[in-house]
Amino acid sequence: MPERGPDAVVIGAGPNGLAAAIKVAQTGRSVIVLEAEETIGGGTRSANLTVPGFIHDVCSAVHPLAVGSSFFRSLPLARHGLEFIHPEIPLAHPLDDTTVELSRSVEETSTGLGTDASAYLRVMRPLVRNADFLMRQFFAPFRVTPEMATHAPLLARFGMLAIRSAVGLGNAIFKQAPARALLAGLAAHAIQPLENLSTGGYGLMLGVSAHAYGWPVARGGSQKIADALVGELQSLGGRVMTGRRVGSIADLPPARAYLFDVTPRHLDQLTRFRYGPGVFKLDWALDTPIPWRDPRCLRAGTVHLGGTLDEIAASEAAIGKGQAPQAPYVLLSQPSLFDATRAPAGKHTVWAYCHVPNGSTVDMTDRMEAQIERFAPGFKNRVLARNVMTPADVERHNANCVGGDINGGSGDLRQWFLRPTWRRYATPNRQIYICSSSTPPTGGVHGLCGFFAAQTALRRAFR
Numbered sequence: 001m002p003e004r005g006p007d008a009v010v011i012g013a014g015p016n017g018l019a020a021a022i023k024v025a026q027t028g029r030s031v032i033v034l035e036a037e038e039t040i041g042g043g044t045r046s047a048n049l050t051v052p053g054f055i056h057d058v059c060s061a062v063h064p065l066a067v068g069s070s071f072f073r074s075l076p077l078a079r080h081g082l083e084f085i086h087p088e089i090p091l092a093h094p095l096d097d098t099t100v101e102l103s104r105s106v107e108e109t110s111t112g113l114g115t116d117a118s119a120y121l122r123v124m125r126p127l128v129r130n131a132d133f134l135m136r137q138f139f140a141p142f143r144v145t146p147e148m149a150t151h152a153p154l155l156a157r158f159g160m161l162a163i164r165s166a167v168g169l170g171n172a173i174f175k176q177a178p179a180r181a182l183l184a185g186l187a188a189h190a191i192q193p194l195e196n197l198s199t200g201g202y203g204l205m206l207g208v209s210a211h212a213y214g215w216p217v218a219r220g221g222s223q224k225i226a227d228a229l230v231g232e233l234q235s236l237g238g239r240v241m242t243g244r245r246v247g248s249i250a251d252l253p254p255a256r257a258y259l260f261d262v263t264p265r266h267l268d269q270l271t272r273f274r275y276g277p278g279v280f281k282l283d284w285a286l287d288t289p290i291p292w293r294d295p296r297c298l299r300a301g302t303v304h305l306g307g308t309l310d311e312i313a314a315s316e317a318a319i320g321k322g323q324a325p326q327a328p329y330v331l332l333s334q335p336s337l338f339d340a341t342r343a344p345a346g347k348h349t350v351w352a353y354c355h356v357p358n359g360s361t362v363d364m365t366d367r368m369e370a371q372i373e374r375f376a377p378g379f380k381n382r383v384l385a386r387n388v389m390t391p392a393d394v395e396r397h398n399a400n401c402v403g404g405d406i407n408g409g410s411g412d413l414r415q416w417f418l419r420p421t422w423r424r425y426a427t428p429n430r431q432i433y434i435c436s437s438s439t440p441p442t443g444g445v446h447g448l449c450g451f452f453a454a455q456t457a458l459r460r461a462f463r
């Protein structure tokens with residue numbers, strides 16, 4: 001008799017694939033996950049990239065979306081070894097003459113913003129108070145919910161601010177460089193020119209996540225997130241098989257539903273789906289902490305480097321024109337300051353990337369290190385070893401990062417609503433679903449694309 005296949009097969013063991021598999025397994029159905037690489041985790045892998053004894057996050061490092069995710073919060077991941085560590089403050093943004101500190105408290109943050117303190121409080125306080133509602137609303141496929149009526153005044157106010165570009169919003173609500181720079185650094189995570197509509201909203205939401213949930217790192221590395229998800233899946237009877245690249249549907253065992261944690265290009269169906277800029281990433285092993293000129297930067301898990309709003313906007317605008325920026329905006333994380341398991345005693349790991357045009361071949365090492373030296377003179381003398389990942393290396397590490405795009409496709413306003421098509425997770429084939437970060441809500445380690453895709457599959461394929 002032919003062996004009976006599982007109820008569902010998930011292709012790809014990234015956070016969304018694993019979340020989808022857990023959601024299916026929670027209903028008592030059998031599920032297996034086929035992962036192309038020898039290790040699990042997709043964008044949440046950690047590895048020894050420099051010298052023995054140093055653990056580096058290969059992709060994701062900072063996890064506000066994981067701690068804010070309603071699905072991850074519903075899972076007993078701590079039981080499977082996952083622990084988030086909160087740095088003293090989530091974010092520091094040094095300027096040439098001062099440093100903006102974003103702490104968990106909105107009030108404390110505002111005190112460092114001079115005459116913009118009251119504007120910051122006015123904008124952020126109501127949003128942070130309603131962070132869980134905003135997370136539920138915006139980290140989900142767009143839908144009309146009864147909650148929207150209750151929060152109509154908040155939504156209207158947020159909508160009017162959020163639709164604006166980061167440049168427009170920053171210059172309108174703030175008068176001084178520190179607050180404007182803070183918003184620009186947050187908004188630049190959108191990986192779009194900061195003149196684009198809705199980049200202001202992106203910056204506000206990321207700021208809300210820092211105040212409401214913090215920007216923690218996982219003790220022992222981001223790999224622990226994937227390991228905990230696999231632990232939970234196995235406790236529900238699910239299985240993961242590594243080294244199983246799926247090249248075509250014919251490679252798959254019989255099942256009632258297939259959930260693909262892959263980007264649309266690999267499904268050969270959605271050739272018009274657009275990818276965003278890429279990233280150029282560096283990891284360093286250091287023999288001391290970073291010698292920041294302003295020691296307040298040592299309190300932060302994440303540091304935004306790039307200077308003023310105008311400077312950061314220029315860096316992101318260059319990428320929009322297809323050019324690698326001369327003075328890039330750099331996102332930097334220094335996890336070993338707060339997690340002693342990452343490096344030998346007294347030594348440190350640093351993770352950073354900058355944005356570049358999709359598939360760019362320009363070596364950004366010197367430009368990124370110059371940006372760090374600007375705020376931490378002597379940094380380069382502390383480097384024991386560095387690992388370089390070009391956009392092509394990022395894609396080699398994970399086929400979903402097309403041209404170095406870390407968000408599974410451009411997140412501009414047009415594609416936000418058609419991500420990846422009006423069908424969202426479903427395809428014309430009732431058995432096939434997409435559950436990767438190319439679906440709503442978007443990139444990041446939150447598992448919600450997988451959760452909502454599995455909900456859709458359970459409704460349609462198992463009806």
Ligand SMILES: Cc1cc2nc3c(=O)[nH]c(=O)nc-3n(C[C@H](O)[C@H](O)[C@H](O)COP(=O)(O)OP(=O)(O)OC[C@H]3O[C@@H](n4cnc5c(N)ncnc54)[C@H](O)[C@@H]3O)c2cc1C
Nearest residue numbers: 012014015016036042043059060061062246436437444445
């Ligand atoms: C450099 C970098 C930095 C990042 N920083 C952060 C951060 O700090 N915080 C944050 O929240 N997010 C961050 N992200 C984004 C985050 O990692 C992704 O959004 C997230 O991992 C997407 O999850 P996913 O499950 O959709 O896909 P992925 O994590 O990409 O997983 C997809 C999996 O599918 C596998 N796969 C692909 N094709 C096949 C195939 N044909 N057959 C079988 N398996 C296949 C891949 O090997 C991979 O394991 C970063 C990403 C990168 C690259």
